[in-house]
Amino acid sequence: MSVDDQAIEEQLREELAELSACDQLRQRSVIDGPDGRQISLCGGPNAGKRVKLLNWAGNDYQGLAQDRRVKNAAARAVRSYGAGAAASRLLSGGLRCHRRLEQRLAGWVGSDDCVVTTTGYQANLAVLAALASSTEDTVIVDRLAHASTYDGIRLSAASMLRFSHNNLQDLERKLRLAEASRRRIVCVESIYSMDGDEAPLREIADVCERHNAALVVDEDHALGVVGPCGAGLCAELGVRPTALVGTCSKGLGSQGGFVAGSAALVEQVVNRGRSFIFSTAPVPAAMGAAVAALDVLRREDDRPQQLQQRSQALRQALIAQGWQVAQGRSPIVPVLVGEAATALRLAQALRERGHYAPAIRPPTVPAHTARLRILPTMAHRDTDVRRLCEAMATLRQEFTA
Ligand SMILES: Cc1ncc(COP(=O)(O)O)c(C=O)c1O
Structure with a gap:
């Protein structure tokens, strides 16, 4: 170890001791x-x-990660497509199993189209890259939003304002503050990951409509949990956000994120979402497993x-x-x-x-x-x-x- 390496090692140990x-x-x-x-x-x-x-610490809400039907579907996908996708979607990694899952997810949550990403974390980065693409944009985010939403905002071109958790008056105040922005994008979760409480989604959608703001809803903890066949809170309330972000890693017992919305929104994610563009496509096993999980949720509603x-x-x-x-x-x-x-x-x-x-x-x-x-x-x-x-x-x- 060189002297420099030793100094860095010592610093790192000190920082770890502080955390401890x-x-x-x-x-x-x-x-x-x-x-x-x-x-x-x-x-x-x-x-x-x-x-x-x-x-008691997993997010496999429906126990589908261990479901025989889901595991068999994962194995079948490996046999048909291989263990890995070998490239990003825009190179040679775009397999039929990806598109099949996208169509099924879009049908499930009631959107025009959908694009899958390798993780839910990447889905949040990608949707914010797509929507908040100008320095004249402002993202207005619920204070308790997930780290991946905050990271997506940091990586985007936009400024950020935070509003108090689930507080409609504060949301309106922040929307008025950002009135001069080219685009205002409100980010919320439908069910919050650490508290389990629900957003007043209908009211938030109405506020966004009144202020001409885009609405991004992260449904990660609502999928498989609420709504018809577990399709989430937007589906339950009949709310159609600008973008719905989801994951297959929780209620579907598999892996991989997705962004659902209009055809234009999805195309924009495909063209601007760096976490989508510059990452190898999800493994086929995860796609096959997620489709099988959707079948289980549809049959056992x-x-x-x-x-x-x-x-x-x-x-x-x-x-x-x-x-x-x-x-x-x-x-x-x-x-x-x-x-x-x-x-x-x-x-x-x-x-x-x-x-x-x-x-x-x-x-x-x-x-x-x-x-x-x-x-x-x-x-x-x-x-x-x-x-x-x-x-x-x-x-x-x-x-x-
Ligand atoms: C609200 C929320 N969004 C996004 C993510 C990221 O999803 P994934 O685990 O599929 O990357 C999580 C995961 O913990 C989450 O809780």
């Missing part, structure tokens, strides 16, 4: 099966120990309702025990505990009782709102929820605020 001192150090977990519902931690913070835990019932049982039990849990119908059940250190302790105590629900800390969530984000899925059994409630009840006294 404020309970913000992250470590990769290493999980070895068996099935998503139960996981075996075999590395990372638990190095050396192999522990089987009930998993009561799945979103069943999921809501399961998460309501958990939510109400935790509220009755006295935990600080917000009402709502999303399966995201955030248990607020305040400080990061408390959240880490609670996560560890649960782990010792057989449950995996890692602490969610700043900067992922605002300061003093650290929490456990507990997420029951269709892969869980009712007895799993009961076991978790029993464990939480035993910890309530110790973690009284």
